[in-house]
Amino acid sequence: MTAALTTHDLVKNFGGLVATDHVSLSIAKGARHALIGPNGAGKTTLINLLTGVLQPTSGRIQLMGEDVTAISQHSRVKRGLVRTFQINQIFADLTPLQSLGLAISERHGHGSDWWRVAGTDQGVVAEAVETLTQFGLGDVLHIPTHHLPYGKQRLLEIALAFACKPQVLLLDEPAAGVPEEERHDIIRILKSLPADVTIVLIEHDMELVFSYADRITVLVNGGILTEGSVDEIAKDQRVRTVYLGEDAHD
Amino acid sequence: MTHSVENAMAMMTRTTRWSHWETLFWLASLALLPLFPNKALLFSQIAIMGLFALSLDLILGYAGIVSLGHAAFFGVGAYVAGLMAKHGWGDPTLGLLAAASGAALIGFVTSFLLLRGSDLTRLMVTLGIALMLFEAANRFASITGGADGLQGMMVKPVLGLFSFDLFGKTAYLYSLTILFLLLILARRIVYSPFGLSLRAVKANSLRAGAIGISSATRLVAIYTISAAYAGVAGALSAQTTQLVSLDVLDFHRSADVMLVLVIGGVGWLYGGIIGAIIFSLMQDWLAGITPQYWEFWIGLVLVVLVLVGHGRLQSYARMLIHAITHKGRVAHPDQRGTS
Structure with a gap:
């Protein structure tokens, strides 16, 4: 089975800064896949690369097995790759x-x-x-x-x-800034999204990640630290050190 | 469910309907001719300026493209129509079509220079293009007549029936008809899904791209349409005055049309026309009182308008019009806000 969204050795440099460092991801169809990482881990750059706002320095992106690295943002939307924004x-x-x-x-x-x-x-x-x-x-x-x-x-x-009508929906901190009493609405909506829509969740809120995602990729300094199921990530000592130990709500 | 959909459709299309004051406006503009027959030439100039400002509104008001060189398209249209009339193709309708096509072509080609960059970039690029066209027209004086203007235009009667008269009666009715038809077309365009997508691109091009709208193709399209409109205005000017000189491409014309649009209000189609009326009447009136210093007063009005805030003055005017057309029932401010 082909994955919904894959990246191969994706690299993005801004001058001397490596914002995305050889990221190879494979996100299964219908997955609830979370991307987490501390500030500066390269989450925003990665989402901009995936959606076509930025062009990668090197590497490839495939949507439903098709190479979309070179095509524009709006064409990717028409092929089913859609995002939301952290700031409305x-x-x-x-x-x-x-x-x-x-x-x-x-x-x-x-x-x-x-x-x-x-x-x-x-x-x-x-x-x-x-x-x-x-x-x-x-x-x-x-x-x-x-x-x-x-x-x-x-x-x-x-x-x-x-x-x-996305096939792959990238949610960039969907609950950001929403007061506690209204979070339930957002979470209810997220849980009601059709099962065949692949969801990539970029999130700071660990509670939401652990209750919603079935797989988690941890980004640090632009590269992938580790990837695994919710249980594996929760137990991973490195993840605890670099991420969970920090204040999640900066 | 179906009821709510019908209701939603009605609400969405509600503000796009032809309103009473519009009928009144166009009837009044027709009535001007018998009321002030010796002002017909002035009125036709106003109609042409109104059309020119309308063309700027299409890009500035609906797509957020600022231009300081819109005279480029007015000038191209004027020269195309003028040269045709000079070389035996004096049919006005044909001239308009050719002028629209010529200006649209230049608009289409140059639109790609405006896709990237800030407002300042766009101001400079549009200004630069207009300057280049001005100098080109100056350089090729053998074709354009240069600073002396284009000599020997022979404009035929409109539709082969109505010849242009000295008093400007035909000129006014002709210009007014074209303005009216192009306004109807502009209404269709701005209220359509295409027009709505322009507003989306203007409001947030980042998000427009994220819901699949290609900002670039939208901007190229509206810029080309706007150029065609400006070209028609230029052609009308050439045909009704039987005169084309370098002045049609001059910077002051680009600045004036911006002024006119700001006076009348950006982003509601009638702003250009209302602005042209106010601008021309003020110019006509002030030039009578202080021939040398009328621009001082125009400048003062502009400063006041921008500082007091256009929206406020405009909503007063709308309340007034509404009060007149609805016999004193003044619309609640909130209702206007949701339109």
Whole structure:
């Protein structure tokens, strides 16, 4: 069985700094795979390489067995590799319905239609309403996103990615900054994501990682320290030293 | 479920519907002709400037592309239409189409220079392109007439029926019709999924890429469309004044159109037209009072507008219009906020 997402000897240098150091990952289809590591471990660079925001210095990336190293970010999205952002990246003056409509139209190949009014494609609107309702945003369809409370914006952040129908979804600290009482909403949503969607979770929050992930890769100084099941990682003495010993919430 | 979808569709398309004040606006612009017949030439200049500013609004207001060289496309359109009229291709419609194509071509080619870089880069690149075109037109005086202007244009009647008159009646109705048609088209474009995606790219191009939108193709497309619009404005100017000189490519024209758009408000299509009306009337009026110093007052208005905040003045104006068209029922500010 081919893996959903693999990297081969991925390297990224910024001048003299090695931000990604020969990273070879293999993430199985349908996995709940966490990437953890202390600050500066290269998690953000890695996610930028995977999604195509950055080009690697060397190495290859494969999505569903296909080499995607050279293709652009938006083309990777169309092939099913979608991400969320640690800091919300939403369209401030658009509504949640418009935002999801964009993602869904784009996926259907109608995103460049210029001769019809946006919102007249019943299929697109129906899907957007359904997804937003599923994400607990059914009551704020028409409110410009910058007026939404932070927790709702966080849900929209994930809903936007989900609307792209990802095969591999990269979640960059999905619960970052969300107050305790609203975390349950996020976690409920994460647990309800379809089993066939491969999830890569980049997270600081160990509680969330250990309760959600089935495999964990530990990054240190741009390279892979170790990879294993939740139990193996929890017991690993090196991981304890470099990571768990530190304050997880910097 | 289906009910909520229909409701959602209605809410999404609600703000895109043609409103009463728009009908009123266009009827009033038609009524100007019989009311002030001796001002028709001025009105046609306003319509043309309005179209030019509308073209800038398409890139600045909807895609966030700042330009200090938009006169490049106005000038290309003016020279294309002017040269055609000079060489026996004086049919106005044909001239418009050729001018739009010529300007669109230049817009398309140069758009790739704007895909990367900051606002400052874009300002400088657009400025530079306009300067180069200006000098090229100056250099090839044998074709363009250089500083003396293009001599011997013969513009035929519009659609073979309406010849241009001395008072500018045909010129105004012709320019107004083209402005109206292109505004309708611009409305379709900005309210479409394509137009919405432009707003998304403008708001957050990082995220637009992350949901599969190719920012580059969107920006190239709207820049090309905007250039075509500016080219049509240039062609209208050439055809209605039977005059093309280097002035069509001059820097002051790029600066003026930015000024006009800022006066009228960026990002709502009518801003360019309203701005052109205010700008031209002020210019006309102030030049009558202080022929040498009218630009001082235009400058003052600009400074006040930018400092007081355009949104505030604009919402007052909208409340006023709304109050008039809805007989005193003033819209709640929050309702406007969600549009």
